[in-house]
Amino acid sequence: PMESGGEKTVDKRAIARHEVREIEQRHTQDGLRDRDSAATVSNSEDDVVIIYNRVPKTASTSFTNIAYDLCGKNHYHVLHINTTKNNPVMSLQDQVRFVKNVTEWREMKPAFYHGHVSFLDFTKFGVKRKPIYINVIRDPIERLVSYYYFLRFGDDYRPGLRRRKQGDKKTFDECVSAGGSDCAPEKLWLQIxxxxxxxxxxWNVGSQWALEQAKYNLVNEYMLVGVTEELEDFVMMLEAALPRFFKGxxxxxxxxxKSHLRKTSEKKPPTKESIAKLQQSAIWKMENEFYEFxxxxxxFVRAHAVREKDGELYLLAQNFFYEKIYPKN
Structure with a gap:
């Protein structure tokens, strides 16, 4: 009986050794696999995707050109999302395609995507790593005036291109006093x-829920949202936060x-009366509330990141460090 007990023990040990060997082999294979996948994405910085879902007429072209100018030197890809008829809403199947492309298109990473597309929540599609969203917005009336004249006169970026309302010589003020549709308060409903x-x-014009959701997304889903009026500060903050893309x-x-590209040709500033008329609308009040927010x-972000000295802005140095690190070796 003693012998058989001893044999059992040997058996068990042999099996255990075999199992250990199997686990070790598996680990080595996993290690090699991990190493290979690590080679394709050398580090997490190279896996970054930025989405800039540009609002029309907010100086987005000027900003995008900076990305184009830097992509060669800083080694990333810039891709323009061109949607049919500039439609900011994608079909469900296109949303799935877009999320898949952005997430899995290894050869294009790191990437900077830009286009007139409304915010898309990647988490709903089950992706592990979301892109970084950034944006720029503008005073709603100034944006509308810019768009109004842009449709009529185009700009100096593609001067030969015929625009939708070309030949319509009516000024913005004339449009407002005539109650035209191109300068109606509904046309302000865009940044929200x-x-x-x-x-x-x-897309329900004047929806309170939409305003709240827009604010929620701005705070929770966007890394940084700048304003047209202070574009240089926005660029500076981005360079500080994402040097991988914006160094320089x-x-x-x-x-x-190129930075002040695309001046809309023939733009006449609206009169106080026109502005006052638009500001009476509930839609302006909501869009303006969002803009002010x-x-x-x-x-707030800028105040915690930069200081001004002799009219020059400079970034604050790192203001935190680690201490009381235990256990001691």
């Missing part, structure tokens, strides 16, 4: 739905010929 996203209610951006913005948030 762009931030609100792909929900039906976002501030200098380029200050000295670049975004502006305040941007100024």
């Amino acid at each position: 739905p762009f931030f609100c996203g792909h929900y039906s209610e976002c 951006a501030t200098e380029l913005y200050k000295t670049g010929k 975004a502006l305040e948030q941007f100024q």
